[in-house]
Each structure stands twice: as C-alpha cells, then as structure tokens.
Amino acid sequence: MDPISPLHLDDDLASARQATSAMLAGRAQNLSLPQPFYNDARLFALDMQEIFGKEWLFAGMTCEIPAKGNYMTLEIGDNPVILVRGNDGAVHGFHNVCRHRGSRLCVSDKGKVAKLVCPYHQWTYELDGRLLFAGTDMGENFDLNAYGLKPVHVRTAGGFIFVSLAEQPPALDDFLETLEHYLEPYDMANVKVAVESSIVEQCNWKLVIENNRECYHCNGAHPELLNSLQEFDDTDDPRATPAYKALVAKKQSEWDEQRVPWQLKRFGKRNRLTRTPLLDGIVSMTMDGQPACNKLMGRLESPDMGSLRILHLPNSWNHFMGDHAIVFRVLPLGPQQTLVTTKWLVHKDAVEGVDYHTETMRRVWDATNDQDRRLAEENQRGINSKAYQPGPYSETYEFGVIDFINWYSERMQENLGNSVPSLQVVRS
Incomplete structure (x- = not known):
C-alpha cells in the first residue's frame, strides 16, 4: 500500500464537502448526527478545516506564561502552535513552524527562552516573530524581514487564551x-x-x-x-x-x-x-x-x-x-x-x-x-455498528446537546459555504 495516495473520486474533498452539506441540510432536528460525523476520516478532515481551523479555540491560561519568554505549545490537528509572552508583555501566537525548512521551533509543552531558536539550523526569531538571524550562508541579499513567523490570532480575557487559525475569525468581543x-x-x-x-x-x-x-x-x-x-x-x-x-x-x-x-x-x-x-x-x-x-x-x-x-x-x-x-x-x-x-x-x-x-x-x-x-x-x-441510526435527544434532559449539535451544524454549513476547497491527500 502506498504511504500517500491521492484522493480517489469518491474520496474527493469537493464531494465530501457536498455530501456533508447535504447531510446537515437534511438531518432531522433533535436527533443525533448521521454516522459519518462520528467516524469518517474525510468528515473529520472537514471538522479540522472548518471548525477547528476557523473558530476561536480555548488554548490555555495566561498564568501558564506569566513572564517575558515563557511559552506553551499545542497541536491543532496538523498545525503546531506556539504561544509566547513577548517583550511588550502581550501574548503572541505563531505557527510553530520555522520559515527555513519547516521544522518545529519549540518541541516542549512549556518553557522559557530569550529568543525563539530553531533546533535544526538555528534560525533565530524575536518573541514578536521577527527573524533576527539566518546565518551568513543565506547570502548578502537575503531579506530577513520576508521570513518572520506566521502569526495566529490570539485574544485574552479573564485569564483565558483563545486562538484562531482563520484569516478572519468570527466576532468574540461581547463574550470576552x-x-x-x-x-x-x-x-x-x-x-x-x-x-x-x-x-x-x-x-x-x-x-x-x-x-x-x-x-x-x-x-x-x-x-x-x-x-x-x-x-x-x-x-x-x-x-x-x-x-x-x-x-x-x-x-x-x-x-x-x-x-x-x-x-x-x-x-x-x-x-x-x-x-x-x-x-x-x-x-x-x-x-x-x-x-x-x-x-x-x-x-x-x-x-x-x-x-x-x-x-x-x-x-x-x-x-x-x-x-x-x-x-x-x-x-x-x-x-x-x-x-x-x-x-x-x-x-x-x-x-x-x-x-x-x-x-x-x-x-x-x-x-x-x-x-x-x-x-x-x-x-x-x-x-460504529451498522445498526446505528440517529436517535432522539430528550428536550428536557439533553437540550444542551441539542444546542451544541445545532451550533455545530450551523457553523459547519456556513464555513463550508465560505470555503474554497484545497488539494488534500490522505495517508493510508
């Protein structure tokens, strides 16, 4: 079996998006979701792209990175993220990916650094993401300013840190x-x-x-x-x-x-x-x-x-x-x-x-x-059984579940409608 295979026709992301949208549009209210929403790899990929890749996510607490240079890391699907307390006292968020050859910069869950240094080739970044050093071998015309870390959106309130990988995250101000x-x-x-x-x-x-x-x-x-x-x-x-x-x-x-x-x-x-x-x-x-x-x-x-x-x-x-x-x-x-x-x-x-x-x-x-x-x-x-079919929620005891499923369905539908499909591969 090939380690990486292109998506086949019925694995095509565009087809999966259309099928997901159709299932959500046709689902019976107050019933659990159809089986693929809980176990299908293609639908999971859409969850990561359209929900965890676009919504505001709770990442951690500001008390975990209390001083300049304190950092913490997390993995959002295939996207490693670093949160670091900057020289300005603010919490900065970046993709935990070196702009040289893509290695992870910080490999520990938490730590403290003076600068962010890639362990692979020692490219060095300021705590605000600016590239400071790439070595003399990059040539005299190499533009450090063109290779700063890629930022992720960060908001803090009440000691909580929220991040979003979206280009334009949804509004959050009233809640914060x-x-x-x-x-x-x-x-x-x-x-x-x-x-x-x-x-x-x-x-x-x-x-x-x-x-x-x-x-x-x-x-x-x-x-x-x-x-x-x-x-x-x-x-x-x-x-x-x-x-x-x-x-x-x-x-x-x-x-x-x-x-x-x-x-x-x-x-x-x-x-x-x-x-x-x-x-x-x-x-x-x-x-x-x-x-x-x-x-x-x-x-x-x-x-x-x-x-x-x-x-x-x-x-x-x-x-x-x-x-x-x-x-x-x-x-x-x-x-x-x-x-x-x-x-x-x-x-x-x-x-x-x-x-x-x-x-x-x-x-x-x-x-x-x-x-x-x-x-x-x-x-x-x-x-996972072939006997499963969506079952009824209790409106008295499970109204919170109904709210969650409705929120998920609404956000997935909206995000699917606003997305441009990208080339994907699956590992097998």
Missing part, C-alpha cells in the same frame, strides 16, 4: 468583555496551575462535548461528582425543584452583597456563563464538599460561591469556585481519538502541602473524567 467581568473577582493575574492531567479518549471529539452537555447520565455514572454538583444550573430548567429555586435566590442575594456576577449570559449557542449553587451546604467539588484550598481566589471572602460555569464551543467547559477552579480543553487527534486536558487553578500564593493537596483537589474530576471516557468510548463503539 463579559468573561473579563465575571472573572474580575478571581484576580486571574494572580493564579497558577496547581496540577493538570491529560487523557486520550478513543472517540470522536463531538461525543466528548455531547457527553458534557447533559447530566442525563449523571445519576448512573458519577457518584463522586454528585456529592457536590446540581444536575441543572438554571431555574428555568423544567426539572428545577422549589428547593433549588429557593437556594438560588438565597445565594444570589449573598453574591450581590459581595459584588460577584451570577446572571446567566448567553452568546448564541457558542458561549454560556452562569453562577449556580452547589448542593446546599457544599462549597467545593471535593469528596466531602469542603474547600480543596485554604487560600481563596482573588478578592473572594467566602468559599461558598457555587460554581461559575463557563462554556466555550467547540472545545471547553469550566468550573470556578471560591477556593479553586477547573478548566477543560478538548483537542481532536483523529476521527475516533480525542485529547482531554484538565487543569486545576489556585491562588498563586497557595502552598502545596500546606494550603492544598493535589490528590484531594483532583479526586472528584479524575474519577469523573475516567467515567466520562468510558461512556464516550462505548458510545463510539455502538455508533
């Missing part, structure tokens, strides 16, 4: 302004990552997000999580009980007194923020419901802040409590393989072993992530 406002009490310039984990789930990335967007499965799957988490976060939820509504009213009054935002904010189906109580008497997502960190975040005066839930499609959900926060990032690796990274944040002055213990802090979500991994992988195995 609100994110900054909601995270002001946390003083995100003064937090740190206490611990992080990454797991690879053998399933399509959309199944990871679908699983997150509903708690229909929680009673049967997440005993650790349900020690603290309410199954819903909106008093308009048809399942919301009178006791929950009374608890919400009480907590919202307390949060108002502390000048802490809590109102539900939506930005289309892409972004959602809301602060909602944990179970009555519970203040943190720990096994006993008590703080995982003795030093509270930012200017907060009470650990009893419920959970500020932040959704950013296509690849992040987050929980911010009084004592610590948990952020999640999803990056597709293949049609049936997805990387899920979880980071636990605390006040930067909190001391491990004194103010917090990482084992206590991460126990609930380590268990929950593994449970969700098993659920999503079994979901994938069933979808």
Whole structure:
C-alpha cells in the first residue's frame, strides 16, 4: 500500500464537502448526527478545516506564561502552535513552524527562552516573530524581514487564551468583555496551575462535548461528582425543584452583597456563563464538599460561591469556585481519538502541602473524567455498528446537546459555504 495516495473520486474533498452539506441540510432536528460525523476520516478532515481551523479555540491560561519568554505549545490537528509572552508583555501566537525548512521551533509543552531558536539550523526569531538571524550562508541579499513567523490570532480575557487559525475569525468581543467581568473577582493575574492531567479518549471529539452537555447520565455514572454538583444550573430548567429555586435566590442575594456576577449570559449557542449553587451546604467539588484550598481566589471572602460555569464551543467547559477552579480543553487527534486536558487553578500564593493537596483537589474530576471516557468510548463503539441510526435527544434532559449539535451544524454549513476547497491527500 502506498504511504500517500491521492484522493480517489469518491474520496474527493469537493464531494465530501457536498455530501456533508447535504447531510446537515437534511438531518432531522433533535436527533443525533448521521454516522459519518462520528467516524469518517474525510468528515473529520472537514471538522479540522472548518471548525477547528476557523473558530476561536480555548488554548490555555495566561498564568501558564506569566513572564517575558515563557511559552506553551499545542497541536491543532496538523498545525503546531506556539504561544509566547513577548517583550511588550502581550501574548503572541505563531505557527510553530520555522520559515527555513519547516521544522518545529519549540518541541516542549512549556518553557522559557530569550529568543525563539530553531533546533535544526538555528534560525533565530524575536518573541514578536521577527527573524533576527539566518546565518551568513543565506547570502548578502537575503531579506530577513520576508521570513518572520506566521502569526495566529490570539485574544485574552479573564485569564483565558483563545486562538484562531482563520484569516478572519468570527466576532468574540461581547463574550470576552463579559468573561473579563465575571472573572474580575478571581484576580486571574494572580493564579497558577496547581496540577493538570491529560487523557486520550478513543472517540470522536463531538461525543466528548455531547457527553458534557447533559447530566442525563449523571445519576448512573458519577457518584463522586454528585456529592457536590446540581444536575441543572438554571431555574428555568423544567426539572428545577422549589428547593433549588429557593437556594438560588438565597445565594444570589449573598453574591450581590459581595459584588460577584451570577446572571446567566448567553452568546448564541457558542458561549454560556452562569453562577449556580452547589448542593446546599457544599462549597467545593471535593469528596466531602469542603474547600480543596485554604487560600481563596482573588478578592473572594467566602468559599461558598457555587460554581461559575463557563462554556466555550467547540472545545471547553469550566468550573470556578471560591477556593479553586477547573478548566477543560478538548483537542481532536483523529476521527475516533480525542485529547482531554484538565487543569486545576489556585491562588498563586497557595502552598502545596500546606494550603492544598493535589490528590484531594483532583479526586472528584479524575474519577469523573475516567467515567466520562468510558461512556464516550462505548458510545463510539455502538455508533460504529451498522445498526446505528440517529436517535432522539430528550428536550428536557439533553437540550444542551441539542444546542451544541445545532451550533455545530450551523457553523459547519456556513464555513463550508465560505470555503474554497484545497488539494488534500490522505495517508493510508
């Protein structure tokens, strides 16, 4: 078998684009997607091109690159990206590709450098991407200015870093302004990552997000999580009980007194923020419901802040409590393989072993992530069967999944309509 083969007629990208558009246009509302959306390599390539190649993606936290020269890297499909704190204090984003012969510049997940130096031939770049040195062998007429690093769009707000590989990314200003406002009490310039984990789930990335967007499965799957988490976060939820509504009213009054935002904010189906109580008497997502960190975040005066839930499609959900926060990032690796990274944040002055213990802090979500991994992988195995056909979502329990699938379908259709097909090859 040839290592690289041209696409055959029925593998042609233009045909795949047309078929994808037709499936989305003809899909039944409130049903799961047709099988190819979860396991087809050509459709996965379109996901990477039209969703992960064009939308704003959660990349990491500004606290991970706090000083000049600190950098972090990530892989968005076949596109390695580097984020670096520049001499000006701003976060800069570049394709992690040397302009000489294309080698990756930075091969570690994180680090600190004075300049960006390619390990292959030592081409050297300033932290703002300008090429500074290419050696004398390039000739006296070589124009350094013509070979700076190729930038990627970067936006920061509330300690979050978002990137987009698109030439013209979609608007994000309203969400970023609100994110900054909601995270002001946390003083995100003064937090740190206490611990992080990454797991690879053998399933399509959309199944990871679908699983997150509903708690229909929680009673049967997440005993650790349900020690603290309410199954819903909106008093308009048809399942919301009178006791929950009374608890919400009480907590919202307390949060108002502390000048802490809590109102539900939506930005289309892409972004959602809301602060909602944990179970009555519970203040943190720990096994006993008590703080995982003795030093509270930012200017907060009470650990009893419920959970500020932040959704950013296509690849992040987050929980911010009084004592610590948990952020999640999803990056597709293949049609049936997805990387899920979880980071636990605390006040930067909190001391491990004194103010917090990482084992206590991460126990609930380590268990929950593994449970969700098993659920999503079994979901994938069933979808791969010839017996699979799109099934109905519950409008009561799975409205969040419906919103996600509708968002995905709308963005895919729009991006497909605005794209010019490019030559592609598949590896076999």
